[in-house]
Amino acid sequence: MELSTVHAVLLDMDGTLVDSDASVERAWTTWSAEHGLDPDPVLAIAHGSPPERTVRRVLPALGDAAVAAASQRQMDLQYDDLADVVAAPGAHELLAALDRLGLPWAVVTSADVRLAEARLGAAGIDPPLLVTVEDVQRGKPDPEGFLIAAGRLGVDPAACLVVEDSEPGLASGRAAGMRTAALRGLDGDLRIADLAQLAHLLERARPRPSGRDAVGHRR
Structure with a gap:
């Protein structure tokens, strides 16, 4: 898969960005x-x-x-069950790489906002954009959540990469017309062992920007 044409990364939360x-x-x-x-x-x-x-x-x-x-x-x-909720392996490495590359990103989750903010906070992650089950009429595997995220970021769905660890999430990304990166040995356009591998692949495929353009601004 050609990663140089990815202009935004949309991440699931549980099992993808956060180990819960x-x-x-x-x-x-x-x-x-x-x-x-x-x-x-x-x-x-x-x-x-x-x-x-x-x-x-x-x-x-x-x-x-x-x-x-x-x-x-x-x-x-x-x-309130947050005792062992932590960032997933490679999560902070990936988010640092997205920042260096000027790539906007969002979290798209089936959790509600209260649970999402609690778990992301426990993992030390503050997303620039959070789309929860309260933002949609139809949850995954419907594409609505990912399409909302792309629209709010101002990025063409075809230029978005969805990162997921479940079949409903991957089906949602595909239905949105987006490319998919799959964890846990699942089938996607790209299979990754962890988020650190995705960070490495994105940095290898894309030159670091000399300055932020419109796509690079967080919204």
Whole structure:
């Protein structure tokens, strides 16, 4: 994949920019027990999707009000569980490289703003643009979140690189007409072992700017 034509990088949060796997698994395990469900099938589909989508898939008989309550309960379990939430391997290296290269970036997450800000803060990451589940009508794998991010950054979707670690997230990026970099051995236009590898590839493909142009300004 030609990285020299990438003009913005759009990153998922959980499992991509932030290592929150243990917190997510604890929350879904507790929630599953409360609903009399085996947590393993729930965990198998929960990663990368908004809670409401997962709730509807595992409890299809619930009405809208019950789905909303069950989804909120799942989020409540996660808000204060930050003990082992840290930046993902290579995250700070990648963000430093994006700054040096003048590439704008954003976080596009299925979490709500309260959870996103808590986890990013625990990881020491302050994104210039954050798009959460509250900004969209349809969560991943719908492309809406990534398209919103591209629009707010003023970058053509075709010039954006989506970095994801889940199938719903990668499907969302592809549906937005963007190129994808995949973690965890998943299929994307580019497969990466970690974010440090992506930093290296971007710096090798792009000369460092002598000054910031319109694309390089954070918005």
